[in-house]
Amino acid sequence: MPAPSTTLSARYGLAPVYPCDTAGDLYLFEHSTPTTGTFAWGEAYQIGAGWQGRVLAGPSGYMFSITTGGELRLLHFNGAYWDLFNGNEYAVLGQGWSHTAASTRYRISVDEDGVLYTLDTSGNLKAHYYNFATKQWAVQGALLDTGLTQYNAIIATSRGVVYARTTAGTVFRYYIDWWTTATATWVRPTTQVTTGWQNLKNFSSPGGEVFYAVNSSNGNLLWYSYNPVTKAWKSASGKIIGSGWNSEQDVVVQSNACSRFPWATACQSTGPKDGGAVITRLNQVKKN
Secondary structure (H helix, E strand, O other), rough: OOOOOOOEOOOOOOOOEEEEOOOOOOEEEOOOOOOOOOOOOEEEEEEEEOOOOEEEEEEEEEEEEEEOOEEEEEOOOOOOEEEOOOOOOOOEOOOOOOOOOOOOOEEEEEEOOOOOOEOOOOOOOEEEEEHHHHEEEEEEEEEEEEEOOOOEEEOOOOOEEEEEEOOOOEEEEEEEEEEOOOEEEEEEHHHHHHHHHHHHEEEEEEEOOOOEEOOOOOOOEEEEEEEEOEEEEEEOOOOOEEEEOOOOOEEOOOOOHHHHHHHHOOOEOOEEEOOOHHOOOHHOOOOO
16 A cells, blocks of 8 residues: 555545534535645535534544433444445444533544544543444454543544644644555654644544644634645645634544545545555554
């Protein structure tokens, strides 16, 4: 498998952005320029209600909802309506997912493949992978790193890449290297990748190491893009792509709308193309 490319692409030329307001109403906004970050939007419409708790967007229309009681649910929006799981609009994947409080809601995130990452208050970073095709948990609680108590937020993005933010707003990049050698390795950062993120909230990524976040001071929706090959930001301070986003409970983006990897191996609405490879590399780097 090749390493990530310096070229960023958007599979459908847009990124589905899902704002959820405090009443639990969920909307779909189409951001037209996810690879360049301009103030350009397409259609916008409501697609759900009753989403109190925590909303997470996965790949290819898959959505995770965490209720205020800690129930983790999986849903799939096919572009027109919600698909059914045994007659219901959602499937229950587990209990005890306490990521709805202000202190924990940014300690969970989803990458391009649909892998869920969690960072507990003890500093344990774990990976959880539900295979959409087999409808089973393939990896649960894979311990990737420990002692990460300096961080209060994580943002998963490209395959196996997790950014972590300190309380002071400094950001570090962790990742799984699964292309250099036959065995995947977990790479810890030796230096920061950026600073000044302390006032940002509602982090999410459409993949490809692109980030959307809301400036809590003024409600602007910001776009960032990091090139892992050149190790440079396209806009270090973020581009303003929207305004008036301060009152949203969550703002999340389809996690595989963008990528730096070949689209032939990307997760699709029918499930992952290389789910076995995802499982293999998570099992190779886990500490438990």
